[in-house]
Amino acid sequence: MLGAVSYVLAADGSRKRVRVYGTTRKNVADKLAEKISDSNRSPPVAMADSTVGMYVAYWLNSVAIHRLRENTHARYAASIRLHLNPGLGAKKLARLTARDVRTFLDGLGTTCQCCAQERDSVRRSCCTIGQCCAKRLSPLTVTYVHAVLKSALEHALREDELPRNVARNVKTTAPRPRRFQPLTAPEARQFLRKANGDRLHALHEFALRTGLRKGELLGLHREDLDGGTASIHRSLQPPAPAA
Incomplete structure (x- = not known):
């Protein structure tokens, strides 16, 4: 007996884990496809009462999950959980304005997130004892959060749930690209x-001779190396940050 696990959209917009079994791989794949199809046919929460948090949960777990790589989906989920939901989650989607989005993004880059979200209240450290750590998000992270929000609202626009994508009208500061100085040949030999x-x-x-990324190097298996040739099939990614 074979089995498979996936996630489908529940009635409240959250993600639900389901498991199916079958005698062949095709049988399992068909059953899983049917579960996902049934979930997608279920209408999301009525838009008149939907908040930003409710809609991005629907979009992430019903739409984006089918077109994003697993590690990208995890990064989107982390951005939503750590930043979008605390900052905009309770806002009514239909009433979201470009000013709301701009104020939210400015706050991510200028306000200590430990203080803003009271993250240290349980540990009684840092900000809660008057020693603010001034933990602000980098311009690159702010741009990423903005991109996630734009993607979710763009889908709402395509589904005729919104008249316009207000996040599109907000510009974030383009992060400066990091410049790396590679090792020279003598430096590489010395290393x-x-x-x-x-x-x-x-x-x-192997890293110096091929120029592979760290995730690609760490994702290599012995069978990927054959006769002087390396085949890259996977990339090992760090886990998504916890709340």
């Missing part, structure tokens, strides 16, 4: 000499 004997020496040398 490998110093790393000789280290248990990761082979990984260091």
Whole structure:
């Protein structure tokens, strides 16, 4: 007996875990597709009463989940949980304005998020004892949160749930691209000499010779290396940040 697990949209807009079983892979895939199809046919919460938080939950778990890679979906979910919901989640979707979005994004970049969300109230540290850590989001993170919101509202616009995408009219400061200075050939050879004997020496040398990203290097399996050729099939990603 074979089985598979996926997530479908529940009636309240949240995501629900479902499991199906079958005798063949095709049988399992058909049953899973039917579950997802049934979920997508269920209408989301009435837009007249929908909040931003309710709609982005519907969009993330019913729409975006089918077109995003797993790690990208996890990053979207983290942005929504950590930033969008605390800042705009309770706002009525139909009443959301460009000013609301601009004020929210400005706050992410200029206000300590520990203080704004009272994250240290349980631990009784940092901001709650008068020693603010001034933990603000980087311009790159603010731009990412903005992009997630724009994507969700763009879908609402396509479904005729909104007359316009107000997040589109808000401009964020473009983050400066980080410039990296690669090692020169003599520096790379010196590094490998110093790393000789280290248990990761082979990984260091492979990284210098191929230029692969860290996630691609760490995602390699032994069977991916064959006859002097490396096949990249996966990338190991860090887990999404916790609340």
